[in-house]
Amino acid sequence: MNAAVKRGILLLAVLSMALALFVLPASAGTAYPSESRAVVGYYASWAAYQGVTPDQLPGDQLTHINYAFAAIDPNDSTLLLENPEQDRKNLKLLRALREKHPHLKLLISVGGWDDSLYFSNAAATAQRRERFAQSCLDFLLEHGLDGVDIDWEYPVSGGPSGMVHRPQDKQNFTLLLQAVRDKLDRQSKQDGRPYYLTIAGGAGSEYLNKIEVEAVARTVDHIFLMAYDIHGPWDTYADLNAPLYTPEENSPQYKSSVFDSVQTYLNRGMSPEKIVLGMPLYGYRYDGVSSRNNGLYSTFSSAASVPYHVLERNYLSQSKYRKLYHKEAEAPYLYGEGTFLSYETPQSMAAKAELARTHGLGGIGFWELSQDRNAVLIQSARAAFMGGAFTDVAPGDWYHEAVEYVRERGLMDGTSAGVFSPRRPVNRGMAAVIVHRLEGSPSAGKTLFLDVAQQSYCREAVSWAASKGIVGGYGDGRFGPDHTLTREQLAAILYRYARYKGYDVSGRANLTGYTDSGEIGSYAKPAMAWAVSSGLIHGLADARLAPRGIVTRAEAAVILMRFCESAAD
Missing domain, CATH: 3.20.20.80 (Glycosidases)
Structure with a gap:
């Protein structure tokens, strides 16, 4: 019986899950x-x-x-x-x-x-x-x-x-x-x-x-x-x-x-x-295999298990190993230089x-x-x-609804086919791309920063956002597109974009109740007060704002959805 027929006889189960959106992970359910x-x-x-x-x-x-x-x-x-x-x-x-x-x-x-x-x-x-x-x-x-x-x-x-x-x-x-x-x-x-x-x-x-x-x-x-x-x-x-x-x-x-x-x-x-x-x-690595059939069903001289994180680092990125796929078994494997590796x-x-x-x-x-x-x-x-x-x-x-929201509106894509990478940090270049997409991706002039190349994915977005005063560089000609984005930086970017659009940004929350409010950079204090007042950013369970905490893609999706649904109204 082939795989397609087997799949056809699977018992279909109707599964329903309630969608829930909470605050950020430290205080989220x-x-x-x-x-x-x-x-x-x-x-x-x-x-x-x-x-x-x-x-x-x-x-x-x-x-x-x-x-x-x-x-x-x-x-x-x-x-x-x-x-x-x-x-x-x-x-x-x-x-x-x-x-x-x-x-x-x-x-x-x-x-x-x-x-x-x-x-x-x-x-x-x-x-x-x-x-x-x-x-x-x-x-x-x-x-x-x-x-x-x-x-x-x-x-x-x-x-x-x-x-x-x-x-x-x-x-x-x-x-x-x-x-x-x-x-x-x-x-x-x-x-x-x-x-x-x-x-x-x-x-x-x-x-x-x-x-x-x-x-x-x-x-x-x-x-x-x-x-x-x-x-x-x-x-x-x-x-x-x-x-x-x-x-x-x-x-x-x-x-x-x-x-x-x-x-x-x-x-x-x-x-x-x-x-x-x-x-x-984990997978299994077999050494000393024959090149016939790319090592599958070959005798071998030695074998050992390989954890997935090691496999990612040492094998999947090396050109000497060819990525192969057994269609009937629906199983991936590698072959190269006398080594066969079965993995997931x-x-x-x-x-x-x-x-x-x-x-x-x-x-x-x-x-x-x-x-x-x-x-x-x-x-x-x-x-x-x-x-x-x-x-x-x-x-x-907790971020499912927000991810679907930003995906449907073209604000954020997956990191690869079918993968969103919710835990991956957002960088400054991607933050510029997001507000650029919010604006409908208008055209822009040449890049203003030494470290944003003309062929960069974020070049036009950074150029446009910088020209409107929505993002800024470090003062030495650099923008830092690959640097991770912090919560206060995201608040500042959205605050400036809202101001550029003419939205009401007058709201200010009293941040003195947060134990780390003194860590907020002077440039970001009005933005953080506005973001908290507007409900875009919530405090964590331990009474912190974590202004310098790294923003993950899941968090960015949630904050963007809140911005689109409330701050931009």
Whole structure:
């Protein structure tokens, strides 16, 4: 069955999200998916050593963060932190992140590939199950978490060297989950808080044969379907990590796909709303491959995983790697100089999320958050799962309405096809372009600044805006088109444009109540007072105006919409 036919049989789900527009991010709320529509991310404890601490995670893009991993004490079957000092620091930072994003649910993930060795022992007897379940609850209460994620890799058979297995693991897994569920439900009745129980599951029938599917599904809130590592360095041949669809071409090894994994779960009676479709934020690099077929299905000499942010920096920008796309599998890959690299793009992630959405799945998720440091893949997948014009702007986002507003009026475009980049800073050149577009893009003379070239995208806009006194340079012949725009600079530009248009700019707010009002530049004080008075710029939650704070594209869209709808009336 080809990909087009498969897409044609997808169950269409009608999804509606209320549009909400708030103030700026520090004090803004996001309309998040309901708890039945999850966006889950795993954060690995070791990521902190690699420079990504929990406070850097995109809390506004997620509903759940699973902290990976806690181990199991082989002596008494209780939860065990392998690096308590660092783990406690990480958990503290996660709680601080939740304070900024109160919708977030924080779960401790137990097990994983390396730390699943003693699950079988913990599940083997009623006494051990009781001890394990109580330790899970105690851990949540001690660290202020919201739930437990069980990542047993794997019951009955499989897993790392030294793994303990029993034939009874299939039934004991259900009993272990029920013991934990009972503890969480009892605690919930006591303190009125919901507590969550989730599991991570393998991609295929081999895993499902090792668990009691229906009983497990009844017990847990959702199952994180690990729909990646379909192929990897353990194979004999270089292949695609997480193809959306299964290629029908001949292959020297087994074939499967994300689509097949989802269908397998559904065919085994799993309710779609219980499934969270897991996606990889990394690729696999295979070295020593043949040039035949651009390395696909070739033997290789070595292989390793590559985080997406490394792939962006070291591979996608290098001409020696050719960007290729397997149309049937809907999977991108690279080839060059004896190297084959299977990876994800914003578009491939959006396609996976669209599959989850049209199947009515309960959510999407990612392994592992530190590997996508700018949340490029995460934003794209989330937006596609929720639906939206840009792959990185979802209907529930606080800036969604404003982005659509400025796009429809031609004030702001995407940064590339289907991508808006809401977190990217606005620069001074783009600010000039925006007011130029507000005015209908009139013609202008030659550039007045040494650092604005005649062929620059912003040359005409800067020349026109400068000639009208709307923008100015630094006094040394430079404009600084690539310099990031601050909140006070945007206020000043809009103030001058409004004055040029003859709008009423007499309003002045008293800014003394803001703790950083003294940081406003003298040139921008009237403009900031007017912008606050007009409701264009709001103070942040901590009583600051942040006049020198950088303006993101999302913020610019919101402020522009407010300007067009109120200040220009």
